[in-house]
Amino acid sequence: KEYTVAILGATGAVGTRLIEQLEQSTIPVKKVKFLASKRSAGKELTFKGKPVIVEEATPEAFTGVDLVLASAGGGVSKKLLPEAVKRGAVCVDNTSAFRMEPEVPLVVPEVNEKALFSHRGIVSNPNCSTIQMMVALEPIRQKYGLDQIIVSTYQAASGAGQSALEQMLAEAQVYLNNEPMEGKVFPVKGDKKHYPLAFNLLPQIDVFEEDGYSHEEWKMIHETKKIMLDDMDAPELKVTATCVRVPVVIGHGESVYFTTKDQTVTPTDIKELLKDAPGVTLQDDPKNQVYPQPLMAEGKRDTFVGRIRADKENPGSFNMWVVSDNLLKGAAWNTVQIAERLVENDLVRVPEDPYLG
Template sequence: MREYTVAILGATGAVGSRLIEQLEQSTIPVKKVKLLASKRSAGKQLNFKGQAITIEEATPEVFESVDLVLASAGGAVSKRLLPEAVKRGAVCVDNTSAFRMEPEVPLVVPEVNEQALFEHRGIVANPNCSTIQMMVALEPIRQKFGLEQIIVSTYQAASGAGQTALDEMLSEAKDYLNGEKMEGKIFPVKGDKKHYPLAFNLLPQIDVFEDDGYSHEEWKMIHETKKIMQGDMNDPKLKVTATCVRVPVVIGHGESVYFKTTDTTLTVEKLKETLQTAPGVVLQDDPAHQEYPQPLTAEGKRETFVGRIRADKENPGSFNMWIVSDNLLKGAAWNTVQIAERLVENDLVHVPTEPYLG
């Protein structure tokens, strides 16, 4: 049996720590783990399966003899280093937005489009956290009943912006409760011109804005959905629009999704039946017993929780639905490791003769 040398790029971040944990629990036969980070963290140690591993600085050379790279150190780092890793024979699963829209790079949610992995040319992209959980919930519906339109409003947790951002939100909350003034320095977007407190507030900005008023996060959801479900980020057959809002939650993105199927006779019961057996989905829809998805109960779980399914009685075939998943697991680390597991299972951990080098 082949064993793999796996490198985790960005091992010290909020997603990085979960990548380590998810890899520990995965089915991948791991020969060796390399933990990579910036120069600043090099030399420190982190545990993998109880063994202390010294963090190495991420340089092109460090990928020699690596089979698989799990990357989550930001788009700029991926753009610079993943082609170097591919050149050296490593297959990369990238959790940043660096290559998601490249036609040569499969964008994969294993429950939805695992087959796209067979086309990889060295890099596979992990979709955006808010896209992934929506895909897991909607794909079984699309397959059975057809999908014409998706209108989504997100309620995205602070941890989606990273550990420092999350810490800031919690420290703002402390200030507020102590009667002190809150002062945002990171949210809504690190590096943007203005900053606002997130604690006890709502920020309708995730990532920077395009000229048309949509945020990058909103366009990511639109284009990624089209690419994952239809293979083309611009395919107009399935219409998608999104509003992305940051909320003062620690872990777990919520999504209020309105969707129009092509089956005007479709009932809530048939939808529930379908979701009950859908891969990666936990149907949590029992209003009579107040059972519905919540961030606090989804935290730490790999599944996507779906509930509050309701028919739009004035528009047969259209429905409302509420989705929650752990944005650091299915939205990031678990989906990345799950892709790696599928690459291993399908013997796809080989860089092809014509690799994609960015």
């Protein structure tokens, strides 16, 4: 069987990686459709060396499509994915639009591939920071149990999209020219105030909740519980997060502190476990200054883990450093990987009671 695949948001930072990852994937592609806003309609992109003209994303554009890979923003997904499902397409959505819906599986294939079997037309791809943390922590949870996670993120500018990334590079130039820097996009395009990101750190990703957490932090907490325990509020795993935007182009870093149920575990045990874990590359040799870095993770599908060490005052507690390409495992690769698993398991079919938002 061959599939007609639509990429929604094909011209964006994630969209261009979705095209590349689909080119390299095992999915038998009959035809591709590249969809974006009206502004991009008519623009020429390529797929496996052949030209493809970008079309405006409308409900009718999904007619005849089997599989949709979406990354054009939450509002666009909310509006268009139910239309695609109605027309018989299975959608893998990289936005946060449907992640917390009970009918929508939230999947990191290394962790909860099984959830795909109950999909009703839409599957959600988790937040970029959540995904790489899941890849690193799930083998530990499986073997030793997990009581608590405390994470601080160092998130690259590209996570905010192509135009945000270009804005940060322009700010850097302005700073180097000794001109006054003015924030135009960060921390959040739609929020009231803007600050420069170049040569700065912004402890705000997404908007703030009533309780003082940013929505990105909220996502890391609740997505973790949904992916690991199939319950977005599961009390048995304590999770808290601080999310910070840093002036890095590509690649999110995370300082992850975690406590295992088994208090006899050693850093050597954890390293042994992660050495062979799916999707993980262990880079942990401090004597030789070997540790994960965004510049070296860029363009790779794996999640890189290092600096694994015990909190000597709290048995069963550890620190580690986790880095991954936020546009690949954090977005495009995880999305295409989900699509590959859907294809392998013959799940590219909309059931009789589809989820329509």
